[in-house]
Amino acid sequence: MDLTRRPRRLRQDRVRGLVSETSLDPSDLIAPIFVDATTDERLPIESMPGHERVPIEQSVARVEEVLETGVEAVMLFGIPESKDAEGTRAWAEDGVIQEATRQITAETDAYVITDVCLCEYTDHGHCGPLEEELRSEGHGERCAHGHGATLTVDNDATLESLDRIAVSHAAAGADMIAPSGMMDGMVAAIREGLDREGYEHVPIMSYAAKYESAFYGPFRDAADGAPSFGNRRHYQMDPANAREAMREVRLDAEQGADVLMVKPALPYLDIVSNIRREFDHPVAAYNVSGEYAMLHAAAEKGWLDLEEVALESLLSIKRAGADLILTYFAEDVAEGLSRNR
């Protein structure tokens, strides 16, 4: 046999690093944090081992733990002290995220990104105020309370709330705003609001292609944001669609999104790589709660090596084209990376 081409030559230990195409660094990672205004002690989140809801007074301490691992950015989610139909606590000056952001930015160097959405703040758990569907056989959801109307999120009313929320986060010191509600026009509305109030330097990371995914299950327990009736199908994307993602992303880019996000990550790597090929923007991927929980569950059974599969997952997300990754593994993987250096 004449074997002049032998790919194995470059797989020898001392050369592997030189020819590796992708690398992972703690500075690529964003750690999500849950701040809870209803508790004064840290509450473990059962379906997300290692993660907790922390009271506002503990948010600085929590962020310091993240920074110690080498991760420099956090994404804040809030659980408010009360909810109503409009989600008014989402833009309150003394709201949970506003308070936590003020404390974290005053006392740490963390880069603070805030999730801008209404689902944790509305009593019905949808991502904006509700209205009756105009067409009776539309794609809205039947209200479980039985009055027979078909309800859906009022897109344009929600835009006004998103403007207020984003401005209130920026006023509290947020470094970056991340709208996740999948409303049409949300990036334009927020960009306009931020610029109007003098926050033109604050970038927007849009959850541009966010799918209606069952992988959000553990998060909805963690952030207490499950819809009380129906699902999010009438605003989040259909998992069957890839071309539609490009239309969504293009709209967000045109409206001024600075970073384009895909969510979830692992089941949607084709979307990440399509966006990488067509856009020059930084691409982010959200390795969501269900992706985290399933690896933990398998590891707990002794079926997978957690550290190895977490690292391989994040490396694959980068290989597909993501520049930054939001992940509940951020701290563990960052610690692993510095240990192996």
Ligand code: PBG
């Ligand atoms: C809020 C929001 C959700 C997630 C991030 N922001 C929940 C949802 O859309 O139901 C999910 C994150 C995760 O699962 O880790 N709109």
